[in-house]
Amino acid sequence: MTPGTAGTKAGIGPPLAEVDTPALLIDVDVLEANIATMATLMAGSPLRYRPHTKTHKSPVIAQMQTAAGADGVCCAKLAEARILAAGGCDDILITSPVVGAHKAAGLVELATTARVAVVADDAGNAAELEAAAAAVGVTLRVLIEIDVGQGRCGVRDIEDVLRLAERVAASPSLDLAGVQGYQGAIQLDPSYAERRAGTELAHERLLRFTTRLRDAGLPVGVRTGGGTGTLAIDLTLPALSELQPGSYVFMDTVYGSLQWSQEPGSTPPFASALSVLATVISRPEAGTAIIDAGHKALSADGGTPQPLTESQCTFAFAGDEHARLDFDGPCPLALGDTVAVTPSHCDTTVNLHDIFTVVRAGTVEAIWQVAARGAIH
Amino acid sequence: MTPGTAGTKAGIGPPLAEVDTPALLIDVDVLEANIATMATLMAGSPLRYRPHTKTHKSPVIAQMQTAAGADGVCCAKLAEARILAAGGCDDILITSPVVGAHKAAGLVELATTARVAVVADDAGNAAELEAAAAAVGVTLRVLIEIDVGQGRCGVRDIEDVLRLAERVAASPSLDLAGVQGYQGAIQLDPSYAERRAGTELAHERLLRFTTRLRDAGLPVGVRTGGGTGTLAIDLTLPALSELQPGSYVFMDTVYGSLQWSQEPGSTPPFASALSVLATVISRPEAGTAIIDAGHKALSADGGTPQPLTESQCTFAFAGDEHARLDFDGPCPLALGDTVAVTPSHCDTTVNLHDIFTVVRAGTVEAIWQVAARGAIH
Numbered sequence: 184m185t186p187g188t189a190g191t192k193a194g195i196g197p198p199l200a201e202v203d204t205p206a207l208l209i210d211v212d213v214l215e216a217n218i219a220t221m222a223t224l225m226a227g228s229p230l231r232y233r234p235h236t237k238t239h240k241s242p243v244i245a246q247m248q249t250a251a252g253a254d255g256v257c258c259a260k261l262a263e264a265r266i267l268a269a270g271g272c273d274d275i276l277i278t279s280p281v282v283g284a285h286k287a288a289g290l291v292e293l294a295t296t297a298r299v300a301v302v303a304d305d306a307g308n309a310a311e312l313e314a315a316a317a318a319v320g321v322t323l324r325v326l327i328e329i330d331v332g333q334g335r336c337g338v339r340d341i342e343d344v345l346r347l348a349e350r351v352a353a354s355p356s357l358d359l360a361g362v363q364g365y366q367g368a369i370q371l372d373p374s375y376a377e378r379r380a381g382t383e384l385a386h387e388r389l390l391r392f393t394t395r396l397r398d399a400g401l402p403v404g405v406r407t408g409g410g411t412g413t414l415a416i417d418l419t420l421p422a423l424s425e426l427q428p429g430s431y432v433f434m435d436t437v438y439g440s441l442q443w444s445q446e447p448g449s450t451p452p453f454a455s456a457l458s459v460l461a462t463v464i465s466r467p468e469a470g471t472a473i474i475d476a477g478h479k480a481l482s483a484d485g486g487t488p489q490p491l492t493e494s495q496c497t498f499a500f501a502g503d504e505h506a507r508l509d510f511d512g513p514c515p516l517a518l519g520d521t522v523a524v525t526p527s528h529c530d531t532t533v534n535l536h537d538i539f540t541v542v543r544a545g546t547v548e549a550i551w552q553v554a555a556r557g558a559i560h
Numbered sequence: 561m562t563p564g565t566a567g568t569k570a571g572i573g574p575p576l577a578e579v580d581t582p583a584l585l586i587d588v589d590v591l592e593a594n595i596a597t598m599a600t601l602m603a604g605s606p607l608r609y610r611p612h613t614k615t616h617k618s619p620v621i622a623q624m625q626t627a628a629g630a631d632g633v634c635c636a637k638l639a640e641a642r643i644l645a646a647g648g649c650d651d652i653l654i655t656s657p658v659v660g661a662h663k664a665a666g667l668v669e670l671a672t673t674a675r676v677a678v679v680a681d682d683a684g685n686a687a688e689l690e691a692a693a694a695a696v697g698v699t700l701r702v703l704i705e706i707d708v709g710q711g712r713c714g715v716r717d718i719e720d721v722l723r724l725a726e727r728v729a730a731s732p733s734l735d736l737a738g739v740q741g742y743q744g745a746i747q748l749d750p751s752y753a754e755r756r757a758g759t760e761l762a763h764e765r766l767l768r769f770t771t772r773l774r775d776a777g778l779p780v781g782v783r784t785g786g787g788t789g790t791l792a793i794d795l796t797l798p799a800l801s802e803l804q805p806g807s808y809v810f811m812d813t814v815y816g817s818l819q820w821s822q823e824p825g826s827t828p829p830f831a832s833a834l835s836v837l838a839t840v841i842s843r844p845e846a847g848t849a850i851i852d853a854g855h856k857a858l859s860a861d862g863g864t865p866q867p868l869t870e871s872q873c874t875f876a877f878a879g880d881e882h883a884r885l886d887f888d889g890p891c892p893l894a895l896g897d898t899v900a901v902t903p904s905h906c907d908t909t910v911n912l913h914d915i916f917t918v919v920r921a922g923t924v925e926a927i928w929q930v931a932a933r934g935a936i937h
Binding site: 237483 | 578614636637656658659663682684711713715744839841842843845850852855856857859860861877879881882884896907908911933934937
């Protein structure tokens with residue numbers, strides 16, 4: 184019922200049975216294997232990689248990733264960047280625009296002590312960043328965000344990209360450090376063919392835009408983008424110089440179900456390292472168990488989580504604090520038994536918890552803070 | 561664009577424009593009105609009420625509710641009860657079973673200093689609670705949880721209810737304090753007729769069970785249940801002696817859309833007091849704004865949140881950190897503008913945030929901690 188029991192090292196901490204539930208568990212053998220697998224994959228490629236830390240929100244895991252060869256880390260928000268920097272990360276890219284004079288002032292303040300870069304897709308925002316950087320005397324590294332098909336942030340028009348890049352390059356307080364072209368909308372597409380086609384379009388578009396910048400005499404620098412869902416495809420295409428995978432460290436039911444490469448039936452080389460340990464708190468029917476983990480312990484935006492039970496059962500959320508497990512036959516779980524549940528979406532599930540309970544060989548090896556949990560600003 | 565500007569009192573704090581986003585806002589005029597409206601409603605009824613604090617997770621708001629006449633509070637988990645007790649709440653019902661020797665020990669420890677009660681639906685759990693209570697020399701108040709149609713926790717069979725009640729009543733360390741019959745599955749049913757029918761069935765069932773207990777000579781005590789969605793119906797029916805509404809303090813798009821009473825078109829007497837303030841961080845198209853609030857700032861389990869914009873727009877989640885607002889015509893929002901968004905589900909949205917920014921008359925009057933955020937144990 185519980186992960187982490189297959190580790191090869193002897194357990195050194197208290198047994199898992201003493202963990203208060205619901206608890207967010209990391210099978211640290213699997214986490215380490217995922218990080219090592221990514222390092223091996225990238226070692227065979229000319230591309231660099233910068234893992235996205237919005238998945239785990241942990242400077243501890245970020246440093247495991249950079250120790251394995253990653254070129255710094257990504258984060259989504261300024262508040263996350265502050266926590267990563269305080270936790271020892273020294274090369275941070277903020278992958279969303281940081282907008283407003285107040286936030287710009289906070290960003291350049293951080294840039295006085297940490298190596299930090301930010302994306303921008305608007306000339307007014309570039310002016311804010313420039314004024315803030317000039318006020319504290321730093322040169323802020325800025326990447327132009329280009330919409331390569333996601334329909335979220337990013338400049339759409341090639342001449343607008345050129346104008347914004349020229350604006351940034353001409354600023355004495357900004358450094359045009361590269362471009363970002365992230366196609367997030369296709370990362371979880373269950374069709375490999377669709378993911379492949381969308382990734383090819385994104386690369387084609389990014390390549391066209393960066394060629395235009397080079398033709399205008401502008402330095403393109405880093406070309407960053409990609410994610411876990413398109414990793415095997417991104418590695419075969421020409422537009423990016425740096426990948427931003429996040430979910431590979433933990434995986435989840437959705438990422439785990441994706442066809443990995445063009446080979447039919449191929450599965451991702453990363454395994455599920457994350458689960459939520461829950462306790463059976465009611466046995467109202469012969470085939471049913473109610474557990475103490477609902478919407479406040481497992482996110483629902485990615486679909487239905489998967490209980491790791493030996494007998495097949497269906498999982499249904501039963502409100503904020505409960506879920507219902509229905510078995511085909513008699514429920515094998517007794518009141519007080521624990522069951523591990525694999526999240527459907529790792530990022531938003533991690534964001535519900537304050538701590539990771541780090542498990543090796545069936546015992547608790549460490550507690551790690553979800554240090555940037557709630558750092559949404 | 562921003563709530564709280566219609567208050568009658570002068571603003572005493574910093575302006576809302578200085579709030580870092582995404583921010584969870586309370587329009588405190590509306591919050592106070594909702595609490596007063598509930599007090600008036602209940603003053604006209606022989607029933608008592610015990611608001612559920614899983615909605616707000618705040619001892620400050622809990623004490624506003626009890627000051628207005630509520631008979632103590634409910635919470636879902638032992639960890640929440642600890643925080644409520646530390647925050648000054650002195651009469652707490654835990655509405656889910658507390659299972660396992662470790663948790664039972666924690667519960668009775670809390671019961672040595674706070675007035676606390678818990679529900680139970682299992683004889684083995686009753687034995688755990690009894691042993692724990694005996695070990696520290698307290699008498700623990702226990703309510704029998706009866707399934708009145710929800711299909712979650714709760715005893716289903718009338719003779720099983722009788723046996724469990726006898727077990728608790730006979731224990732020297734447990735006090736049979738009453739029964740809980742909560743029908744959570746129908747609280748949000750958009751059909752008033754269905755909600756009415758389900759509530760009638762729940763009352764009929766609970767009444768039948770409590771009659772059986774009385775006939776066997778057992779004290780029934782408190783009969784607790786109900787919620788915001790069935791409040792107007794519960795007030796007209798006979799089985800409950802105490803109601804447990806939670807969401808009325810804040811409301812959300814789903815509760816706000818419910819027909820309140822049998823009068824067609826009737827709306828709830830509570831207004832929306834909660835919003836998430838977000839900032840426009842990208843304007844990629846003429847009719848579109850991207851805001852800095854996604855799945856980590858607004859929950860999705862209740863459906864789609866509603867932006868409070870003067871022009872009509874559609875809201876779409878665009879990942880963990882962003883949402884997309886699409887307007888029929890040109891987008892009236894500029895980069896850096898803020899927009900308030902009403903959550904679709906207040907409870908799970910509150911649980912994503914560390915603080916409430918409390919707004920009156922357009923200025924920030926206070927910051928309140930979401931003290932029990934993450935207290936899911």
